[in-house]
Amino acid sequence: MRLTLIPSARTLTLLLLASFLLLVDVGPALAVDALILLLALVDGRRTQAPSAEREVPRISALAAVAEVALTVTNRGEHAVTVRVTDDLDPCLRRVAGADGTDPWEGGFQVGIPAGSSVQCLYRVTPRTRGFLELGPVHLRTLSPWGLAWRRSSVELSHTLQVQPGVRDLLRDRSRHAIHRPLRIPGQRRNRQWGEGREFESLRDYARGDDPRAIDWKASAKRRRYVVRNYEAERSQNIVLAIDAGRHMRERLSPLRERIDYALGACMMLAGRAQNFGDRIGAVVFDDRIRHVSPPRRADPPALARVLAGVETRLVEPNYPLALATLGRTFRKRSLVILFCDVIDGSVSRALVSSLSRIGRAHLPLAIAIRNPALEAAATRAVARPKDGYYRAAAEELVQARATTLQVMRQSGILVVDTPPGDTLVRTLDKYVEIKERGLL
Numbered sequence: 001m002r003l004t005l006i007p008s009a010r011t012l013t014l015l016l017l018a019s020f021l022l023l024v025d026v027g028p029a030l031a032v033d034a035l036i037l038l039l040a041l042v043d044g045r046r047t048q049a050p051s052a053e054r055e056v057p058r059i060s061a062l063a064a065v066a067e068v069a070l071t072v073t074n075r076g077e078h079a080v081t082v083r084v085t086d087d088l089d090p091c092l093r094r095v096a097g098a099d100g101t102d103p104w105e106g107g108f109q110v111g112i113p114a115g116s117s118v119q120c121l122y123r124v125t126p127r128t129r130g131f132l133e134l135g136p137v138h139l140r141t142l143s144p145w146g147l148a149w150r151r152s153s154v155e156l157s158h159t160l161q162v163q164p165g166v167r168d169l170l171r172d173r174s175r176h177a178i179h180r181p182l183r184i185p186g187q188r189r190n191r192q193w194g195e196g197r198e199f200e201s202l203r204d205y206a207r208g209d210d211p212r213a214i215d216w217k218a219s220a221k222r223r224r225y226v227v228r229n230y231e232a233e234r235s236q237n238i239v240l241a242i243d244a245g246r247h248m249r250e251r252l253s254p255l256r257e258r259i260d261y262a263l264g265a266c267m268m269l270a271g272r273a274q275n276f277g278d279r280i281g282a283v284v285f286d287d288r289i290r291h292v293s294p295p296r297r298a299d300p301p302a303l304a305r306v307l308a309g310v311e312t313r314l315v316e317p318n319y320p321l322a323l324a325t326l327g328r329t330f331r332k333r334s335l336v337i338l339f340c341d342v343i344d345g346s347v348s349r350a351l352v353s354s355l356s357r358i359g360r361a362h363l364p365l366a367i368a369i370r371n372p373a374l375e376a377a378a379t380r381a382v383a384r385p386k387d388g389y390y391r392a393a394a395e396e397l398v399q400a401r402a403t404t405l406q407v408m409r410q411s412g413i414l415v416v417d418t419p420p421g422d423t424l425v426r427t428l429d430k431y432v433e434i435k436e437r438g439l440l
Helices: 009-023 026-045 216-222 258-276 300-308 319-329 345-358 372-379 385-410 420-437
Strands: 004-007 051-055 059-061 066-073 080-088 092-094 108-112 117-126 130-142 148-154 158-163 198-204 226-231 237-243 279-285 289-297 334-340 363-369 414-418
Touching (some): 009 026, 026 148, 051 130, 066 108, 117 158, 216 226, 237 319, 258 334, 258 420, 319 345, 334 420, 345 385, 363 420, 414 420
Parallel strands (some): 059 158, 237 279, 237 334, 363 414
Antiparallel strands (some): 080 130, 130 148
């Protein structure tokens, strides 16, 4: 703990008043100044610095608000006045008060009775994912005579794990795959029963049923048409392939990069896969492989810890390397969900070629996340000559993207082309649809 003394406003006022003695005689003026400073030094050394503790939530979500509690304890025999603040990671921002100001910026002042503790609360908003550090707590304690502040630091260190947030991306999704089950016992067969190959039960034929589902042997015995119910297969492999290259670094909202929407969808997908009994694996890559998780029973908290540390880099993604690694690591047929975007021609051709290659052993699904600002620029009215160049460039990029997605579909690759805000629900809808149709 490092201690220093700082003159208080009272001391500075006394020094200012003593300076008028210079008009009379320099010697007495300097003597008075020395006396004031000596009293401030003695008073400051009499000050007992309080102790401090901090409570930080272990986990927070991007775009959420986390509450931090600082507890300052005065073990002295007299009440003290303390200003307290602490060091925050640059990616943590304190939430301002109702008046728009931050009382913690210059130190939050609080009075503490003798032998008591006071808890100070403040809220922070993470501006990025990852593991964000909170450093030492800094205290300034006013001396008994009010002549000096005694400055001290308590060496505390905490880490706030910021995971991809999804709550702000969920609106009214009651009709989507977030809440919809694959099979509903007791109801007549419909598309929700699934077309997998795991036999579930027999029931009477109803108008609208697929004739291919008729069980002819059972129908002959019962002398009426009987159809088979199938439920979607369980314990299948789902591989999350996450592009962390330069396209995914593009900021699509004030708080979120393109990859943040992808990671939010991964989190919800892991929870859904856990309900279905599927196994989840993950590959994170840019120009190199950054992380590989073998397929295991879906564990959303463990996946969240991995995704919290994903960082995008300003490099071109190496799709051939990533998908070749995926093919070697995941031998069992899997649903490979690739989160990406496609604009650059050469990179897109490498992506289509690599996805087509792994499509021989796996079922590839590409989730392409759009840039609404780019689409708006491609249709914006031209008011000035230079606006025409911007619009032409945007139109070229939008057209190149559409062409690449069409080539992917023609190559047998499943594609979901989605706005950022709908990435989560459209990914889940497609996952449930694949399960229901037994495509995997």
